[in-house]
Amino acid sequence: MGGDMSILTRLRKEASRAWAIGWKDIRVYYLSPPTLMFGVMFPFALFFTFTVGRSLSITQMLPILFSQTVFWAASTVGPVVIPLERRTKTFDRYLSAPMSLLSVILGKSLAGVVFGLLVSVIPFFVGWLFFSLQVVDILLFTLGILLSCVAFAAMGIMFASIPTESVGNIMMPMNFIRIPLLFVSGIFIPIESLPWIGQMVSLFSPLTHTLILIRQGLGIAAYPVAPVISVAALLLSSLLFFFVSRQFHEINKRRE
Amino acid sequence: MTSAISVTSLTKKFGDFTAVDHISFEVEQGEVFGFLGPNGAGKTTTTRMLTGISTPTAGTATIMGHDILHHAFAAKERMGVVTDLSNVYNDLSAWDNLIFTAKLYGLERHHREEKAAELLDMFGLQEVRDDNVREFSGGMKRRLTIAMALINDADVLFLDEPTTALDVQSVRTIRRLIRELNENGTTIFLTTHNMQEANELCSTIAIINQGKIGKIGTPEELKQAMEKMHSVEVAFESGRHSLASDLEGIEGVREVQKRGDKFRLFTLTPPDTLSGVFTFARERGLRILSINTLGPTLEDVFVELTGEEIVHRSNSQTSKKKRRK
Missing domain, CATH: 3.40.50.300 (P-loop containing nucleotide triphosphate hydrolases)
Structure with a gap:
């Protein structure tokens, strides 16, 4: 029994439930004033910390601002939400609802994606209004922003899936990874000036490919990697993060 | 008709500790x-x-005929x-x-x-x-x-x-x-x-x-067990062990247990037993230090129904069961 539902019907049901989770998270957690303040202020604060005093033109700075915005906005809130919901047992509601674990993870990530996209509108308007920002290749620019939001939201949810009810236990390993990524992805140090091993490591960082796609979208010279490779890298990173996240949750279910 | 819930040998282990041990039942x-x-x-x-x-360590279960692991979506919809x-x-x-x-x-x-x-x-x-x-x-x-x-x-x-x-x-x-x-x-x-x-x-x-x-x-079996487990607990100034056999003679008392300095009198009619205890004490010149009527505890009823004693696992995770003498 139980196999009498068409794949399309099942997919439709899974998608609508994932969206329900995502939309609920946006309303409850992401649109709260502290989260909005964080989402808007933090990337700008980090941006100014590392760019003021350096002899960079605004066209060189804007891709860094975009990359940082999607990186921090999409990956930060999810890891706070899941341990909180584990503690209040509201996470159990998803596990006992008729939907797959993957849909729960996608729903949770969806909120991060939407938040990342919304927040990235701010640097876009700042660049457009004050610095004559011009998007040369809309497709690459849009793919860069969108796929990066997916990848970083998935990364946040992956860390959030670590079996713990404590936010601290998630933030520590996550920042242990996130902060070094800033230094190997061309955000503060150009990839070209890294030693060859650093350049190799850099190619494994999804943030590198975010910056490459955004730079190419804005018509700025980027590290010489074909856009298709950057798109594939971001897609593969997202799949990997979703897969690891699902595995963590399966482990949780076996342990609980 | 399909069972609403069917459970076969369901088991959950946390490391070496077995929280649920091969249970089976039908609803x-x-x-x-x-x-x-x-x-x-x-x-x-x-x-x-x-x-x-939570995922079972072993065993299976169905909800309205849908397996909770292999057809979880259908099971959860019901x-x-x-x-x-x-x-x-x-x-x-x-x-x-x-x-x-x-x-x-x-x-x-x-x-x-x-x-x-x-x-x-x-x-x-x-x-x-x-x-x-x-x-x-x-x-x-x-x-x-x-x-x-x-x-x-x-x-x-x-x-x-x-x-x-x-x-x-x-x-x-x-x-x-x-x-x-x-x-x-x-x-x-x-x-x-x-x-x-x-x-x-x-x-x-x-x-x-x-x-x-x-x-x-x-529930009738539970009710009967519960009724049997009403008791009167009494402590005398002189808690001699030998009083136990005398207390068994009080009206309604079906069993007497010595628990510390108190006697526990299991009875079907607590009010009769209560007045019987006062008469008993007066006749023997015994001073009552405390007297209470007690309802059945889950432990008492469990022992009555299964003949086994509850061993709480919070401190030690042993799974020994003591047979009631």
């Missing part, structure tokens, strides 16, 4: 099945496995779940909690709004429907939790300690509702450590202890 459709046991017996762990929250905690979203209103749950169960827009309004009415939450749940009392949150579990008109409803820590009025409301739901055909799986509640609501009762089912029986 017929339309039944109120009581899952009775002390804290730490494995009740909640079993419920969590049956509702898909069930509603009330966990032991009121797991509501504190930052949403009562209305939004219900609508969100309805979306998780795939209800169409007009149906979910109709159903949410009906449940708010049923649980007396209509006036506070737009209030933030954070402001609700424990009883209101519990009622909302149950309302959320009813949103999908489930065939099988899992209720894990639904009345714990509630005021009398809320307890009555929830018990009345369980009866009404059952009369309308919903199968209820009720987890409780409250014997009175199990006796009052259930058609079949399974008693679980140390992860194993000690007995599956009727």
Whole structure:
């Protein structure tokens, strides 16, 4: 029994439930004033910390601002939400609802994606209004922003899936990874000036490919990697993060 | 007819500790099945496995014929779940909690709004429907939790300690509702450590202890065991052991146990035994230090029904059982 539902019907049901989770998270957690303040202020604060005093033109700075915005906005809130919901047992509601674990993870990530996209509108308007920002290749620019939001939201949810009810236990390993990524992805140090091993490591960082796609979208010279490779890298990173996240949750279910 | 719940050799281990140990049982459709046991017996762990929250270490279970592991989607569509905690979203209103749950169960827009309004009415939450749940009392949150579990008109409803820590009025409301739901055909799986509640609501009762089912029986068996376990506990100034055999002669007393400096007199008629103890003391010139009538404890009833003693596992995770002498 139980196999009498068409794949399309099942997919439709899974998608609508994932969206329900995502939309609920946006309303409850992401649109709260502290989260909005964080989402808007933090990337700008980090941006100014590392760019003021350096002899960079605004066209060189804007891709860094975009990359940082999607990186921090999409990956930060999810890891706070899941341990909180584990503690209040509201996470159990998803596990006992008729939907797959993957849909729960996608729903949770969806909120991060939407938040990342919304927040990235701010640097876009700042660049457009004050610095004559011009998007040369809309497709690459849009793919860069969108796929990066997916990848970083998935990364946040992956860390959030670590079996713990404590936010601290998630933030520590996550920042242990996130902060070094800033230094190997061309955000503060150009990839070209890294030693060859650093350049190799850099190619494994999804943030590198975010910056490459955004730079190419804005018509700025980027590290010489074909856009298709950057798109594939971001897609593969997202799949990997979703897969690891699902595995963590399966482990949780076996342990609980 | 397919069983509402069918459990075969279900097991849950946490490392070396076996929380649920190869339990098997069937719940017929339309039944109120009581899952009775002390804290730490494995009740909640079993419920969590049956509702898909936790993965069993071994064994299988089906809900309305759907395997909980291999056809989890279909199984979960047929069930509603009330966990032991009121797991509501504190930052949403009562209305939004219900609508969100309805979306998780795939209800169409007009149906979910109709159903949410009906449940708010049923649980007396209509006036506070737009209030933030954070402001609700424990009883209101519990009622909302149950309302959320009813949103999908489930065939099988899992209720894990639904009345714990509630005021009398809320307890009555929830018990009345369980009866009404059952009369309308919903199968209820009720987890409780409250014997009175199990006796009052259930058609079949399974008693679980140390992860194993000690007995599956009727409320009548439970009631009889409970009646036998009423007792009078008395302490005399001179607690001589030899008094035990004399105390057995008091009217209604069927067994006397020496417990520390007290005697426990098991009786079917506590008032008669009580007056008999006073006469007994007066005739022998004994001074009574304390005297109490005691209702049956779950431990007493478990021992009466299964012949085994409850060994609490909170401190040591041994699973020894002592046979009652």
